[in-house]
Amino acid sequence: MGQIQLNQVSKSFGNVQVIPPLDLTIEDGEFCVFVGPSGCGKSTLLRLIAGLEDVTSGHIAIDGQDSTDTPPAKRGLAMVFQSYALYPHMSVRKNIAFPMRMANIDETEQNRRIEAAAKALNLTDYLDRRPGQLSGGQRQRVAIGRAIVREPAAFLFDEPLSNLDAALRVGMRLEISELHERLQTTMIYVTHDQVEAMTMADKIVVLRAGFIEQVGSPLELYHKPQNVFVAGFIGSPKMNLIEGEEAQKLGAHTIGIRPEHTDVSMTEGTWKGRVGVAEHLGSDTFIHVHDTGLADMITVRITGDISVRHGDTIYLSPQLDQLHKFDAQGLRIE
Amino acid sequence: MATQHSRSAARLMMAPAVVLLLGWMLVPLIMTLYFSFKKYLPLRGGDLGWVGLDNYVRFVTSSSFWPSVLATLAIVGGVLIITVVFGVLLAILLNQPMWGQGIVRILVIAPFFVMPTVSALVWKNMFMDPVNGLFAHLWKFFGAAPVEWLSQASLTSIVMIVSWQWLPFATLILLTAIQSLDSEQLEAAEMDGAPPLARFGYITLPHLGRAITVVVLIQTIFLLAIFAEIFVTTQGSFGTRTLTYLIYQRVLESQNVGLGSAGGVYAIILANIVAIFLMRMVGKNLDA
Numbered sequence: 001m002g003q004i005q006l007n008q009v010s011k012s013f014g015n016v017q018v019i020p021p022l023d024l025t026i027e028d029g030e031f032c033v034f035v036g037p038s039g040c041g042k043s044t045l046l047r048l049i050a051g052l053e054d055v056t057s058g059h060i061a062i063d064g065q066d067s068t069d070t071p072p073a074k075r076g077l078a079m080v081f082q083s084y085a086l087y088p089h090m091s092v093r094k095n096i097a098f099p100m101r102m103a104n105i106d107e108t109e110q111n112r113r114i115e116a117a118a119k120a121l122n123l124t125d126y127l128d129r130r131p132g133q134l135s136g137g138q139r140q141r142v143a144i145g146r147a148i149v150r151e152p153a154a155f156l157f158d159e160p161l162s163n164l165d166a167a168l169r170v171g172m173r174l175e176i177s178e179l180h181e182r183l184q185t186t187m188i189y190v191t192h193d194q195v196e197a198m199t200m201a202d203k204i205v206v207l208r209a210g211f212i213e214q215v216g217s218p219l220e221l222y223h224k225p226q227n228v229f230v231a232g233f234i235g236s237p238k239m240n241l242i243e244g245e246e247a248q249k250l251g252a253h254t255i256g257i258r259p260e261h262t263d264v265s266m267t268e269g270t271w272k273g274r275v276g277v278a279e280h281l282g283s284d285t286f287i288h289v290h291d292t293g294l295a296d297m298i299t300v301r302i303t304g305d306i307s308v309r310h311g312d313t314i315y316l317s318p319q320l321d322q323l324h325k326f327d328a329q330g331l332r333i334e
Numbered sequence: 335m336a337t338q339h340s341r342s343a344a345r346l347m348m349a350p351a352v353v354l355l356l357g358w359m360l361v362p363l364i365m366t367l368y369f370s371f372k373k374y375l376p377l378r379g380g381d382l383g384w385v386g387l388d389n390y391v392r393f394v395t396s397s398s399f400w401p402s403v404l405a406t407l408a409i410v411g412g413v414l415i416i417t418v419v420f421g422v423l424l425a426i427l428l429n430q431p432m433w434g435q436g437i438v439r440i441l442v443i444a445p446f447f448v449m450p451t452v453s454a455l456v457w458k459n460m461f462m463d464p465v466n467g468l469f470a471h472l473w474k475f476f477g478a479a480p481v482e483w484l485s486q487a488s489l490t491s492i493v494m495i496v497s498w499q500w501l502p503f504a505t506l507i508l509l510t511a512i513q514s515l516d517s518e519q520l521e522a523a524e525m526d527g528a529p530p531l532a533r534f535g536y537i538t539l540p541h542l543g544r545a546i547t548v549v550v551l552i553q554t555i556f557l558l559a560i561f562a563e564i565f566v567t568t569q570g571s572f573g574t575r576t577l578t579y580l581i582y583q584r585v586l587e588s589q590n591v592g593l594g595s596a597g598g599v600y601a602i603i604l605a606n607i608v609a610i611f612l613m614r615m616v617g618k619n620l621d622a
Contacts, residue, residue: 052521073527085522089540098536099526146526 002063002076002153002186003028004049009058011044011210018044019210021058026154026188026203031180034190035197036207037233042190043158045207049188050079050156062153073102078147079156082163084139086131086146092118093127096145103150110149117145120179137168144179154186161196173199194234198222206230228330231256237286237301239324242294252325252333259286259301261322266308269315273298275308289314370595377589389596398580403604405489406576410557410608412493413500417553418546420497421504426538428505429512439509446502450562457495458484458567488572495563500556504549511545512538547616554612558605577601 004026011019019041026032034042047053049060051072059068067075078099086095093114100110118124121141131139140160147155157176161169177200180187191197197204198218206213206221206229214226218234225231231239239256247255263269264287273292278285285306289298300316308314325333370389373382393399428439445453461467462483470480483491515538523533561578568574570583581601585594 050525052524072521072525077525079522079525081518081522083516083518085516085518087519087523087537087540089543090536098523098528102527102532146522150526 005061007059010056012056022212028186029184031187031202033197033201034205035194038192040207041210042207046156046158046190050077051075076153077156078150078152080143080147080160082159084143086142088131091128092142095142096149099150113149117148121145136164157189159190226332228254228326231324237299240298246294253328254326256324257318259299261319262300263317264300264302265315269317271316273314275312275314278308366595366598369591370599372592374591375589389592393593393596402575402577402580408489409493413496413557414550416497417500417504420501421508424505425508425512428509442505443502445499451566453499454495454563454566484568485572488568488574492563492574496560500553507545507549511542515541550616
């Protein structure tokens, strides 16, 4: 069981308020991702939930019980740190055993859980090694193993994949998602990478400067961004945001169109522009279009390949049903 | 860089330094060995010829030899224990954020800059004097009879003085080590349910292992040779005659250079025995 409820929680460091009072409920078994640009307070929020920082005001309830003043160890939460925070002088086995040793769990039960975790995480052959002798991905798995054996009410992940290389990151992303499917335990995951957020989350919380910009499922955020910030943050490549005359024609202050929702033609279309850099990925092509008179640069995404050259004239037509409209305050207009 | 030419050039460039260092160490060592096989009494006839191992036998069979070895080990051991234990505690204390941290840190290091002779004199006259010393006043304030430190607790007094001098060194090294501890490790241990003492025992102390090793090794080298503190306080009486001090007495007070030189060779052997034991005990910490 692991339902976590934040009630008017705020955090200040001295005079600087990094998190204004906010409410948030994370349901039991949910995979919730906090995402936002660096410095948006997502890690601080996680540390507040963990108990590593004291809240300035408000209440945190875990499973309906007020845990605002409960010390971190008593909250029943397990955390995986960005630096993994493995104990360098202990073997992998001892690292994983450490929380159970602190909880005075008897030896046979300890060994059973260690073996089970090691098997699940492919660590069986490495149990007697020191963390220094492991690769980044293996260390990451040890850190997860150390969290699993506690059988916590919820897992907290603080940017766990940011120290891994790109290929490993994709692999670990899958492993963590599978782990969640298997354990069905609440997980809170902090990242600045919107791809991780989109691929893993049941629920995404988009944060900016401590404010919650939007809460929703990945596809909700993709299809119905509440404001310009979320629209620009979610999706890759980024949504094209166009202000001015073109937007006013449609009765909005800002219009947004995703690169994948724009049709391209060499002969005719709504907007005319000049081809800048084209990025060929094989499956897709990203074309950066300049001189449209709408924005500095419009990015379009085409499935497959297209032969365009730098400097060619190109015509773009937005798919009108996929257009997002925002008012002067940056809020969505339906 | 590592061509044949550059390597021989490097050797040529290093040669003067190497020759100088070798001469610096080898000349005194060979002279010590040379004199240790001679009967050499500067004020009573000078060089009286070779005597084989006589000096070595006499030095060891002297009634003051083993007590001096034990006194040396007691002082080294005592100072090491005090400086490491209190050094760790002070380092943890100084690592806490507090007002005036910079000034406090400089103050803590200050004793290290006081010359041994001076600090020993200060301790002897200002603290340990049985009539006017601060300790005497403190004892009297509580109605107790003042302790005559340097005669009644002579070895303890020396250990106290030397520890006071070396504590800053230990604290400084251990403080830098503590500052390099990853705070996420401590937080992880906190989340894992480890209370403060367990966090210290399982995380902080192992992290300090290497720094403690360095402190122990460096201090041992210097502590085996302490002299000024004994010279200005007890003059080697009341069981504070260390091996170093015994050699000094043989050479300068008895004017027997041959006997003193033999003692010097024993001191080298003792230092090496201590070094071997130390490396056995703590040397493995230095392997990365």
